[in-house]
Amino acid sequence: MFAVKRALKLNNNEATLMARHAGFRRVVFNFGLSLRTQMYSEGKFTDSKVINEVKKVLTNYVKKKPEFGWMNQLSSRVYQNALIDLKDAFSRYRSGSSGHPKFASRRDGQSFTVDSSNGKVLLNAGKTIKIPTLGTFRLFEPLECSFVSQTFTISKEGNRWFVSFCVDAERLPVPQPESSVGIDVGIKSFATLSNQQVFDAPKPLIASAKTKLATLQRQASKQVKGSKNQRKTYNKISRLHARIARIRLDFLHKLTTYLAQTFKLIKMENLKVKGMMANPKLAGAISDLGFYEFKRQIDYKCRMYGARLVLVDQWFPSTKTCSNCGSKKDRPLSVRTFDCPACGISLDRDFNASVNILNWEPSA
Numbered sequence: 001m002f003a004v005k006r007a008l009k010l011n012n013n014e015a016t017l018m019a020r021h022a023g024f025r026r027v028v029f030n031f032g033l034s035l036r037t038q039m040y041s042e043g044k045f046t047d048s049k050v051i052n053e054v055k056k057v058l059t060n061y062v063k064k065k066p067e068f069g070w071m072n073q074l075s076s077r078v079y080q081n082a083l084i085d086l087k088d089a090f091s092r093y094r095s096g097s098s099g100h101p102k103f104a105s106r107r108d109g110q111s112f113t114v115d116s117s118n119g120k121v122l123l124n125a126g127k128t129i130k131i132p133t134l135g136t137f138r139l140f141e142p143l144e145c146s147f148v149s150q151t152f153t154i155s156k157e158g159n160r161w162f163v164s165f166c167v168d169a170e171r172l173p174v175p176q177p178e179s180s181v182g183i184d185v186g187i188k189s190f191a192t193l194s195n196q197q198v199f200d201a202p203k204p205l206i207a208s209a210k211t212k213l214a215t216l217q218r219q220a221s222k223q224v225k226g227s228k229n230q231r232k233t234y235n236k237i238s239r240l241h242a243r244i245a246r247i248r249l250d251f252l253h254k255l256t257t258y259l260a261q262t263f264k265l266i267k268m269e270n271l272k273v274k275g276m277m278a279n280p281k282l283a284g285a286i287s288d289l290g291f292y293e294f295k296r297q298i299d300y301k302c303r304m305y306g307a308r309l310v311l312v313d314q315w316f317p318s319t320k321t322c323s324n325c326g327s328k329k330d331r332p333l334s335v336r337t338f339d340c341p342a343c344g345i346s347l348d349r350d351f352n353a354s355v356n357i358l359n360w361e362p363s364a
């Protein structure tokens, strides 16, 4: 069994719908938790009995009150699953694997679960996903094949909503045609492969969007505070931010899917993002390109497609070593070719590093 997780491409109405469902889940969970505490103070009940009582009170009493009428506009599967969550939280507490359930707050993150009450549903390959009881939504990256699943969790990370579901299969049947590859991730080219392929980030697109962004921000600063026009400009700014994020994410998804479907063994450096971020010159470029997101995606896609990911020790001097003879030489980042004084070979700096990464073996 493995989990599939995809970013949803939502418009404002759809995002609001998700936020309302997350709020619904929180209200039900907290209501159940407080009711349960009351019931325990009155006598001995089993967890299932308590949950059943909570369900009865919610269905027959709370949901009928006018001030809770909004609950009836939302998926009832949210509240069924919120109560299952509550029951699980109590089982974990009893088994000693976690502390007493706490009230859910918005700060803990927004998420909720829905399921199909008629059993598993078929999800077709393509750029949209039909989530039971919620509707059909667009995806940033298509489902590459059909899946069958029953339970779906929707969660918000940063500004983005994700859907995840479990699939009953060992892995996706993708026989990677190529055996292995080393990847050097860098700033000049985003990824340089040991088979000579080079992937450049969509920097020109991002640069032009950023120029536009600066213009709009200047415009907003000159407009009357709180005016209709200023609000319009701010809306344009937030749409542009979203567009930049989309361009980046599309690029990363295409690249990581290609890599995980093409190579049986992928070796790359365990990106020392923290260390790189400490260098102010590199920090902008790195956060721009989403190295962390790249690593996250390649990791889950390798597991999904059955490719093997090997993270090379972060102290391995991949850029200082000659991939031909093994001799070492320090070079500033600005020098783009690796000229080996020992064997005389001249290689692209990043390509040389990618070959070293491919040849790296963990020390026993």
Ligand SMILES: [Zn+2]
Pocket: 322, 323, 324, 325, 326, 327, 340, 341, 342, 343, 344, 345
């Ligand atoms: Zn050499």
